[in-house]
Amino acid sequence: MSDLVFYTNPMSRGRIARWMLEEVGEPYDVRLVDWVNKPDDFLAANPMAKVPTIIHKGRVVTECAAIIAYLADTFPNAALAPTDRERADYYRWMFFAAGPLEAATTNRSLGVVPTEEQQGMVGYGTLDRVVEALKQAVTTHSFIAGDRFTAADVYVGSHIGWGLQFGSLPKCGEFDTYLARINDRPAAVRARELDDALIAAAG
Structure with a gap:
């Protein structure tokens, strides 16, 4: 089990978060979310029932831009967060x-x-x-x-x-x-x- 859980659907904005996860290079577990039958653990994490959603060490992050920024800051070795100049x-x-x-x-x-x-x-x-x-x-x-x-x-x-x-x-x-x-x-x-x-x- 990874510390990072990724709820997604491949025909959604989850593709953006997937790209970022691959850039980060950290292991992650994928939970596919069906458009109709959404799993209870997903709904508990995100009452909006929207993908992508990630859970990292028990902390929930929703909203795609927030996920991208969070991953950049949390995994600095990937060098994707901005410098002061950027x-x-x-x-x-x-x-x-x-x-x-x-x-x-x-x-x-x-x-x-x-x-x-x-x-x-x-x-x-x-x-x-x-x-x-x-x-x-x-x-x-x-x-x-x-x-x-x-x-x-x-x-x-x-x-x-x-x-x-x-x-x-x-x-x-x-x-x-x-x-x-x-x-x-x-x-x-x-x-x-x-x-x-x-x-x-x-x-």
Whole structure:
């Protein structure tokens, strides 16, 4: 039994946490969560019944961005947490992705377009503003927080990849160039293979 338990479904945001777990390189136990029949121990850990959820030495962490940040801080040998110089961009863009980016792309997928009067209420204004800000994030440095890969790249990069895959973000050269830097990392490849194998086995 590992000190780290990972509740996930391979067709969910759990794929983001899986990538981070593979980057960290620590052993973890996987508990698959069915969309309908959710296990009692999972519901006890996360009453929201959402994946991913992790339990580390009895401590529950939910919310994907929080899981990524927690793992980076808890396992410093992986060198995925920010240095002092990187910290501002690291937190800025990680929580930009968790807030404005996810809200804007979710609303677009649901067909929700705020009116001009509503734009000040929604926290992101318009999707166009979000896209322009995100282009800044991926072009200011080689990676989100600076000149090296950090946990923020796992989270922001995953959102960009999903957005392009499902059409909630527009295709553009800035995003393609950035994703080319991170998608072939060994941990990213392993994570995709593990989750894709689970999907294939279930199909």
